[in-house]
Amino acid sequence: MTAITLLDGSIGQELVHRHGAQATPLWSTSVMIDRPSLVGDLHGDYFAAGATIATTNTYAVLSDRLAKSGLEGQIGQLLDTALAEAKRARDAHGSGRIAGSLGPIGASYRPDIKVTADQAAAIYGANVQRLDHGVDLWLIETMSSVNHAETALEAVSRFTRKPVWLAVSVDDDDGTRLRSGEATADIAAMIAALPENAKPQAILVNCSRPEAVAAGIDALKGTGLPFGAYANGFTRITPEFLRDNPTVDALSARRDLDPAAYADFAMGWVAQGATIVGGCCEVGPAHIAELARRLKDAGHTIV
Numbered sequence: 001m002t003a004i005t006l007l008d009g010s011i012g013q014e015l016v017h018r019h020g021a022q023a024t025p026l027w028s029t030s031v032m033i034d035r036p037s038l039v040g041d042l043h044g045d046y047f048a049a050g051a052t053i054a055t056t057n058t059y060a061v062l063s064d065r066l067a068k069s070g071l072e073g074q075i076g077q078l079l080d081t082a083l084a085e086a087k088r089a090r091d092a093h094g095s096g097r098i099a100g101s102l103g104p105i106g107a108s109y110r111p112d113i114k115v116t117a118d119q120a121a122a123i124y125g126a127n128v129q130r131l132d133h134g135v136d137l138w139l140i141e142t143m144s145s146v147n148h149a150e151t152a153l154e155a156v157s158r159f160t161r162k163p164v165w166l167a168v169s170v171d172d173d174d175g176t177r178l179r180s181g182e183a184t185a186d187i188a189a190m191i192a193a194l195p196e197n198a199k200p201q202a203i204l205v206n207c208s209r210p211e212a213v214a215a216g217i218d219a220l221k222g223t224g225l226p227f228g229a230y231a232n233g234f235t236r237i238t239p240e241f242l243r244d245n246p247t248v249d250a251l252s253a254r255r256d257l258d259p260a261a262y263a264d265f266a267m268g269w270v271a272q273g274a275t276i277v278g279g280c281c282e283v284g285p286a287h288i289a290e291l292a293r294r295l296k297d298a299g300h301t302i303v
Contacts, residue, residue, distance in 0.1 A: 001299040004270065007053050007230050007278020008046035009288045011101070015042060015057065026069055027060045032081045033074075039082065043089030045285040050292025051278065052096050052302060054086040055139060056131070059103035062123050079127060083134045099165070100135035102127060102152065104142055108207070109169060109237050111145035111180030120155035128159040137163040140200075142207045144169050145180035146190050153191075157198035165276075166191075167206035168216075172236045175208065175215030179237075184219035191223050205229040207280045209236065210257070210265040217272050228274040231265065233257045233282025253282045259290035266291050267298065 015028035018038050031038055043054040061079055066072045083098070090096045105123055106113035128138065138156055143149040149166055156164055168187055171177040176184055184205075191199055203225045205216035210231035220227055235252045266277045279287050295302055 002270070002275060002301070003303045004274075004295055004300045005053065005228070005276045006051050006288065006292055006295065006302045007099075007228075007276065008043070008051040008055055009230075009279030009283040009285065010233075010281045011039075011042065011055055011057050012059055013281040014284050015039065018042065026065075026071075028057055029060050029066070029071075029078060032057060032078050032085075036081050036085055040085035040088040042285075043086050044092060046288055047089055047093035047096055049285045049289035050302060051288050053099050053278075054090055054096060055099045055101050056086050056135070057082045057101070058127065058131070059101045059141060061127070062103065062105060063126060064105055064119075064123055065107075075126070076130060079130045083131050087134065097136040098134065099137050099139040100128070100131050102138060102140045102156065104144065104148055104152075107242075108142050109144055109179055109242060111148065111178070115148055115151045117151055117154060120151035121158060124152060124155040125159050128156055132160050132162060135162060137165060137201075139165050139167065141167045142169045143167065145178055146182055146186050147180075149187060150190050150194070153194060153198050153200060157195075163201040165202040165204060166200040167204040167230070168220075170205055170208045170212050170216040172209045172212055175205070175212035175217075176219050184216050185222060187220060188222040191225075200225065202226045202228070202276055204276060205231070207232045209234070210262065213265065213269060214272060217269060217274060221273070226275050228276030228278075229266075229269050230278035230280045231262075231283070232280040233262070251281075257282070259287045262287045263291045263294045267294055270295070270298075270300070 012028040015031045039057050086098045140152045203220050213229045
């Protein structure tokens with residue numbers, strides 16, 4: 001029926017769970033210092049579950065975030081480790097693509113943080129230049145405002161000719177709105193105004209409650225781009241997490257979003273025309289395996 005790209009699921013949150021150490025503002029970055037093999041093993045589990053893309057564990061490996069913990073000098077080593085572990089899993093599996101993850105500057109879900117073009121170019125440019133040789137595409141994730149999305153797209157376009165996918169995070173209760181309160185449809189107008197070399201090749205909704213995703217997808221169809229989604233499994237983003245230097249202890253996982261329930265949501269997005277689906281925080285290998293099974297049973301081809 002339809003060729004569907006199946007993304008992996010949670011990387012950072014799953015690594016935090018597997019590592020078992022106390023949560024820190026570094027999220028899963030510290031895992032690559034003391035137990036890097038956990039990263040490759042997780043990528044391998046997602047490939048085994050049916051995913052066709054490994055997303056590098058670089059979401060929070062950004063110079064501004066590392067500087068808060070005095071680790072900015074280790075950014076090169078951390079980026080190299082993340083790419084090496086993704087490659088290890090891909091090579092062991094024998095197929096698959098690698099997506100280079102670029103998370104938001106400053107913090108997640110913080111549209112109040114304004115990003116200038118120069119800031120975006122300096123921070124994202126360093127990562128793209130370091131890893132561009134080894135990734136198949138770039139995945140700009142969890143952009144919570146038009147400003148975040150626009151500056152990221154323009155910055156990344158300066159340093160790569162690889163495909164770039166943009167994922168935006170919508171309000172947990174109203175997918176027609178970004179977390180900034182701006183209309184999700186404003187992303188389409190922003191993309192239309194960009195130079196051709198800065199336009200993304202796909203548009204997604206990510207790291208939002210699955211209940212809000214369908215409305216978000218509808219709002220983004222106006223881009224004319226291939227679209228999709230990968231939702232999270234948090235109850236919601238709490239006010240405590242929106243403070244400076246938060247840890248994941250401020251967020252709670254849902255108890256009602258088992259693999260079957262998540263697959264129900266994702267198959268609904270496919271019915272809307274989505275050709276890229278996967279999972280975000282608290283959506284693990286079991287969820288991706290169930291989604292792969294459901295896609296195949298429905299006659300879709302996973303690519």
